[in-house]
Amino acid sequence: MTTTAAETAEPRTSGVPAFAVLPVLVVAGLAGVLLLVTSGRYAHGFDELYFVMAGRDHLNWGYFDQPPLIPLLAGGMDRLFPGSLVALRLPMTLAAAGGVVVTAVTARELGGGRGAQVMAAGAYATSGVMTLSHWMGTYVLDPFWWTLLFWLVVRWVRLHRDGVRDDRPLLWAGLVTALSLETKFLVPAFWALMALSAAVLGPRELLRRPKLWIGAAIAVAATVPTLVWQAANGWPYARMSEVVSAEFPGTWSFLEGAVLSAGTGVGCLALLYGVWRLLRSPELRAFRFLGVAVVALVVTFLLAHGRSYYALSVYSLPFAAAAVELRRRNLVPWWKAVVWPAFVVSALITAVALPIYPASVVDKVPTRWGVITSGAAFAQGELPAQEMGTVAGSAYAALSPEEKAHTAVFSDIYPFAAAAEFYGRADGIDRVYSGHRGYWYFGPPPESADSVLFVGVDPAVLKPYFATMTPVMEGLVWRYDGRNQPWAACCPALKSQ
Numbered sequence: 001m002t003t004t005a006a007e008t009a010e011p012r013t014s015g016v017p018a019f020a021v022l023p024v025l026v027v028a029g030l031a032g033v034l035l036l037v038t039s040g041r042y043a044h045g046f047d048e049l050y051f052v053m054a055g056r057d058h059l060n061w062g063y064f065d066q067p068p069l070i071p072l073l074a075g076g077m078d079r080l081f082p083g084s085l086v087a088l089r090l091p092m093t094l095a096a097a098g099g100v101v102v103t104a105v106t107a108r109e110l111g112g113g114r115g116a117q118v119m120a121a122g123a124y125a126t127s128g129v130m131t132l133s134h135w136m137g138t139y140v141l142d143p144f145w146w147t148l149l150f151w152l153v154v155r156w157v158r159l160h161r162d163g164v165r166d167d168r169p170l171l172w173a174g175l176v177t178a179l180s181l182e183t184k185f186l187v188p189a190f191w192a193l194m195a196l197s198a199a200v201l202g203p204r205e206l207l208r209r210p211k212l213w214i215g216a217a218i219a220v221a222a223t224v225p226t227l228v229w230q231a232a233n234g235w236p237y238a239r240m241s242e243v244v245s246a247e248f249p250g251t252w253s254f255l256e257g258a259v260l261s262a263g264t265g266v267g268c269l270a271l272l273y274g275v276w277r278l279l280r281s282p283e284l285r286a287f288r289f290l291g292v293a294v295v296a297l298v299v300t301f302l303l304a305h306g307r308s309y310y311a312l313s314v315y316s317l318p319f320a321a322a323a324v325e326l327r328r329r330n331l332v333p334w335w336k337a338v339v340w341p342a343f344v345v346s347a348l349i350t351a352v353a354l355p356i357y358p359a360s361v362v363d364k365v366p367t368r369w370g371v372i373t374s375g376a377a378f379a380q381g382e383l384p385a386q387e388m389g390t391v392a393g394s395a396y397a398a399l400s401p402e403e404k405a406h407t408a409v410f411s412d413i414y415p416f417a418a419a420a421e422f423y424g425r426a427d428g429i430d431r432v433y434s435g436h437r438g439y440w441y442f443g444p445p446p447e448s449a450d451s452v453l454f455v456g457v458d459p460a461v462l463k464p465y466f467a468t469m470t471p472v473m474e475g476l477v478w479r480y481d482g483r484n485q486p487w488a489a490c491c492p493a494l495k496s497q
Contacts, residue, residue, distance in 0.1 A: 015162045020114040024104040024121045031125040032097035034351060035133055039089040041355040042362065042379045043386040045135050046415035048088065049422045052078045054438060062229030064236040064438040069182035070138050089136055095144040096133035099316065100125045106151045107320035109158045110284065112327060119323035123270045126346035128261030129312050131353045134378060138184045139309050145180035146190060146313035149173055153194065154287060154317070157203060161286050167211035174215015178222035185237060186310065193296040197289040233441060241304070243497055248305035257308030258298060262315055264371055265346030274318025277325040290317060355379065388416060388476070389423025392455045395477045397427035404428065408449035412456035414439045420455045435494030444491040452480040465490045
C-alpha cells in the first residue's frame with residue numbers, strides 16, 4: 001500500500017488534511033450556476049404544481065404522500081415570487097451545491113487531501129442528483145439531508161478514532177434527521193441499518209453516546225405534529241408503499257437505475273469502487289459499518305419495491321471513499337492522465353441532461369442517446385402540464401357567471417387537479433377537487449355545486465352521480481349536470497390512490 005507524496009505533503013490541521021476551499025467551491029459554484037441558469041425552463045412539473053398548491057392553499061402538518069416541508073417551501077416561494085420557476089427551484093439548487101461541498105468534506109474526514117476532495121466533489125456534481133435538482137421535490141431535498149448525516153457520523157468516528165471525545169456531531173445529526181423526517185419518511189431506515197451494522201461491526205460505543213439519543217428524541221419530538229395528523233387521518237402514508245410497489249420496474253431495472261443515476265461516467269465507477277473500498281480497505285476499517293449500511297439500504301429499497309432514485313441519498317459516502325482510495329493507492333501510473341478527462345466528459349453528460357436547450361428547439365432534441373439522457377425530457381413533463389392547465393382554465397372561463405356559481409372543477413388524478421388549479425387561477429378557478437391521493441384530504445366540493453367541470457382521463461368516475469355528461473373538449477374536459485346525491489355520499493367512493 002503506497003501513499004503519494006502529493007497527499008502526504010498537504011498541510012494538515014486537527015488530524016485531517018486542510019479543506020480545499022477554492023477548488024471545491026469552484027466545483028460547487030459551477031454546478032449551482034448551471035442549475036440556476038436552467039431552472040427557468042420550461043414550466044412547472046406535475047409534482048411541483050402539486051407541492052405549490054398543497055403548500056400555498058392547503059398547508060397542513062401532513063399529507064397523504066409526504067410530510068409538510070416541501071409543500072411549505074413550494075407554497076412559500078410561490079407566495080413570495082408568484083409563478084417564478086427560478087425562485088421555486090432555488091432551494092433545490094442550493095441543496096445540490098451544498099451536497100457537493102459536504103461530499104468533499106466527507107472525503108476530508110476520511111483522510112483525503114486536496115485532490116481527493118475535488119474528485120469527490122466532482123463525482124457528486126456530475127451525478128443524477130444534479131439532474132433531478134432541476135425540480136423541487138422530496139426526492140431532491142432528502143439526499144442532501146442524508147449527505148449531511150453521513151458526514152456527521154463519519155466525523156464522529158474520525159474524532160473518536162483520533163482520541164477526541166466530541167459527541168456534538170451526533171446531536172447535530174438529530175437535528176438533520178428531524179429535517180429529513182419533515183421531507184420524507186425514509187431516514188429511519190438509515191438509522192436502523194446503521195445502528196445494526198455498528199452493533200455487529202463496531203463502533204458499539206456510538207450506540208451508547210447520550211447525545212445520539214438526545215438527537216433522536218429531538219427528531220421524534222419535531223415529528224409529533226406530522227404523526228398526529230397521520231393518526232387523525234388513518235395513517236394514509238402507510239398506503240404509499242402500495243403505490244410505490246405498483247410502480248416497481250423489476251429488480252434489474254431498479255439496480256440499473258440506482259447505478260446509472262450515480263452518473264453516466266465517473267459516478268457509476270466511483271459508486272461501485274467506493275462501496276468496495278469501504279468494505280475492504282484497512283485504512284477505512286473504522287468506517288466499514290457504514291459501507292455495510294449503504295449496501296443494506298440499497299437491498300432494503302430493492303426488497304421493499306422502492307424507487308431507484310432512493311439510492312441518490314447514499315452516493316456521497318462511496319464517492320468520498322472512492323476518491324480517497326484512488327489518491328491513496330495509485331492503482332496505475334497513468335491514472336491521472338485519464339481521470340480528469342473522464343470528469344470533463346461526465347460534466348458534459350450532466351450538462352446535456354439538464355434543460356440547456358431553448359424552448360424554441362426543444363421539440364427537435366431527442367430525449368436520450370442510448371444510456372445518456374437529454375434535458376429535452378423535462379419539457380415532456382412540464383409543457384403538457386402547462387397546456388392542460390391552460391385548457392382547463394379556458395373551459396371554465398367559457399362558463400357564464402350563473403354557471404360558475406354552482407359549478408365545481410374536478411379531476412380524477414392529482415397532477416391534473418394541480419395543473420388546473422395553478423394555471424386556471426387566471427381564468428377564475430379558485431379551487432379544484434379530486435379524490436386522488438393528497439387531494440382527497442383537501443376536502444369535497446361545496447353542496448352548492450350541483451354541476452362539475454371534469455378535467456382528467458376517466459370521466460366515468462363521476463357518471464353514476466350525475467344525470468347528464470357533456471363533452472366540452474373531447475378526451476380531456478367534460479361537463480356534468482344534475483347531481484343526484486350529496487357530495488358527502490359521493491366522495492368516499494371517489495377516493496383513490
